[in-house]
Amino acid sequence: MSSHHIVRTDQEPALIIANGQSCSNELLGQLLEWSPLVVVLDSAIQRVIDLNIKVDVLLGDFDRDFDPAFYEQQQFPLEIVYTPNQDKTDLEKAFDYLIDRKIPAVNVVWATGRRADHSITNMTNIVRYRNKLKIVILDDYSKIFLLQPDFKKWYTANSILSLIPVGTVTGITSNNLTYELNDDTLIMGYRTGSSNSVKEDGIVSIEHKSGDLLLMECED
Incomplete structure (x- = not known):
């Protein structure tokens, strides 16, 4: 799969790649094409590199002897964001990172499938960010977002x-x-x-x- 970015403006949604069930290359390619910023959770980075995707930000708590420097060499330039807070999921930490950068919207893939507890948490956590970040979770079968009144x-x-x-x-x-x-x-x-x-x-x-x-x- 090719790298990303036709546009380089924060007017388009960022993209977070989590570590659930993979989506189709077609869907992932469409999202990458228009994403100004690609954030990957540490648990998914090797799967992403195997698809030859250029990453902007690697984020996580880097536990289990995880060495972010190894991926920094492969993905240069790459921003490494260490988020050790165990009271939040890595996906929530990625949302917080985008909010701090004043990025208004994000698409999220690989956030459903595999473990049911992760899928339910990821979907319902959308509501926690309702006034801070516009979140859309996508997979090959669904597009999920919070409705305005x-x-x-x-x-x-x-x-x-x-x-x-x-x-x-x-x-x-x-x-x-x-x-x-x-x-x-x-x-x-x-x-x-x-x-x-x-x-x-x-x-x-x-x-x-x-x-x-x-x-x-x-x-x-």
């Missing part, structure tokens, strides 16, 4: 959309979904909006009054 977007008919509450979400009203919501409440573990779909080509609107609501654009 008033969301509108154009979709083709039959597109699969899942509404997943993180906790309790109230006052949800939709338009142009197969199974409409009308001032409804969704509660994680009790009632979710999984596997809904778009009724017809056009704008889908989803409003909610309180709570944190994830939208998952899904493909089988």
Whole structure:
């Protein structure tokens, strides 16, 4: 796989490569092409190098006799960011790093699959950064992001959309979904909006009054 960067401006989302299930080279290549900054977690760096990807930042706690200098020689110039805080995951530390650099948005790959606990934590942690960083998690089957209270977007008919509450979400009203919501409440573990779909080509609107609501654009 080729290196990255058509653009070199922080107006485009950065890219974080975590250490879950790999995505397709096609998806990864599309994201790399437009990412001004590529951050890789230490647990994934060898997998990334094996794909011949140029990395900008290597971040992690560097435990288990991990030697970042070895990768610095292979990826020069490479910024090494040591984050020993054990109260946060490496992905959370990468979010904090981007916030400190005043980068407003990030795409994340390899953050789902493999260990279920990591996948759930990575997806639900989006809400912790709602006012600091726009986060989108992608894999070959889903695009996951946090909805603003008033969301509108154009979709083709039959597109699969899942509404997943993180906790309790109230006052949800939709338009142009197969199974409409009308001032409804969704509660994680009790009632979710999984596997809904778009009724017809056009704008889908989803409003909610309180709570944190994830939208998952899904493909089988």
